[in-house]
Amino acid sequence: MSTNFLMIIIALLMGTMARVSMMRVDYRQYPTYPQAYLSHFTLGIIAAALGAVAIPAIASKEYVAVTFLALAAQHFRDVRNLERQSLDNIEITELVPRGTAYIEDIAKAFEARNYIAILTALATSTGIYLGDYFHLSIILQGFIGVIVGYSTLFLLIRMLRGKAxxxxxxxxxxxxxxxxxxxxxxxxxxxxxxxxxxxxxxxxxxxxxxxxxxxxxxxxxxxxxxxxxxxxxxxxxxxxxxxxxxxxxxxxxxxxxxxxxxxxxxxxxxxxxxxxxxxxxxxxxxxxxxxxxxxx
Incomplete structure (x- = not known):
């Protein structure tokens, strides 16, 4: 098994797991299910894939990968706009409306969660790359990647946790x-x-x-x-x-x-x-x- 293949697979799984861990229906009933679950799950896989292939691409001197990350940022900004529009469309059905400020916060949260998936996958692949650089075994490389990815996810969620x-x-x-x-x-x-x-x-x-x-x-x-x-x-x-x-x-x-x-x-x-x-x-x-x- 090549290091690049291991790097991409583990980073993809870690990034997807990061996005899935933040998908839950609460009292706001958003995202609803199953349609919105599928939509956000798919976006999470795409975000994780972008983060997973960045390090192998740069290591292979394929610097065009940075361009794809920039395009992804623009795409996820569009996702925020779609989330905002969706919530605005159903606002009239609420007996007590959320309000534009609350809607904007929810839309920003969904955009940020895709970035968390990218960064988790990127950190995971970076950990595996460093393990390969120091000529560690493949099992140890994967272990280091998972630890680095999980630590990144934990720190990001803690950093973005809001107050009440x-x-x-x-x-x-x-x-x-x-x-x-x-x-x-x-x-x-x-x-x-x-x-x-x-x-x-x-x-x-x-x-x-x-x-x-x-x-x-x-x-x-x-x-x-x-x-x-x-x-x-x-x-x-x-x-x-x-x-x-x-x-x-x-x-x-x-x-x-x-x-x-x-x-x-x-x-x-x-x-x-x-x-x-x-x-x-x-x-x-x-x-x-x-x-x-x-x-x-």
Whole structure:
């Protein structure tokens, strides 16, 4: 078995494994299955193949391989655009929309995962090449390649792991009250609820939380409209929501307290308690577009 063949096969498998390990359906139900699974799996194989053949090609002085990597980068940027367009097309079917900021984050994540597949395969083939350079056995070369590839995958995933709301803020239960028809959460005026029946539903079945930022960094993130929309979407998706398209009174609402920078949010969930609500809010990811570094 030639070293180049071993290098390409193992690197291809490692790169594909890297992409498969990041394919899972969560509460967002995206990617859906089986169509989207097949699409992302195929793209993962292509990405892994590009990373796998780069080192053997360069070692053989076939420098045109670098051009293929550049073309791959352009192709995966197009993949991000397709993901964004797909999510935009189904946005109108959501009772509580994700919002453009959340969609952009999801699209960027799928693009980045293909790059992770490329880099994992590239690192694996580099490890095998170094083993061959020092005249190690084929088995040892393969072992070194797998270790280098796995280490690269681990570091990349760790580096790209985002933070959640619980890292920047404290979440606690808030009181729901009415000042006439005006809904207030923890004393913060939120919205006018005109129907008495709707006010009764809020008082009997509604749940509310207050999200208190730990510092100015957290306050800037929570002030972002895209981040607040993501909070509303996550809560409605995971807890369920008692509303239909013609019931705007029961849409989840997140409002900022201009005095403290905290966020109050109310929801009428389906068979969930306040602890579930707090957990969902705490685990909501922080969007890249909402990250700010204010002057302290």
């Amino acid at each position: 709301i619980e890292d920047i803020a404290e979440v606690k239960e808030a009181t729901i009250a009415f000042d006439g028809p005006l809904l207030t959460l923890a004393g913060v005026p939120v919205i006018n609820i005109g129907l008495k029946a709707s006010r009764e539903i809020y008082l009997n079945n509604g749940k509310a939380v207050e999200i208190i930022p730990k510092d100015s960094y957290g306050r800037a993130i929570l002030a972002n409209l895209g981040q607040r929309q993501a909070l509303q979407h996550n809560a409605a998706t995971q807890l369920g929501i008692r509303r239909d398209i013609d019931e705007p009174d029961f849409s989840p609402i997140a409002r900022i307290n201009p005095e403290t920078g905290s966020i109050v949010m109310a929801l009428i969930p389906i068979d969930s308690d306040i602890e579930d609500f707090i957990t969902v809010v705490r685990r909501t990811p922080i969007l890249e577009s909402s990250k700010k570094k204010p002057i302290k």
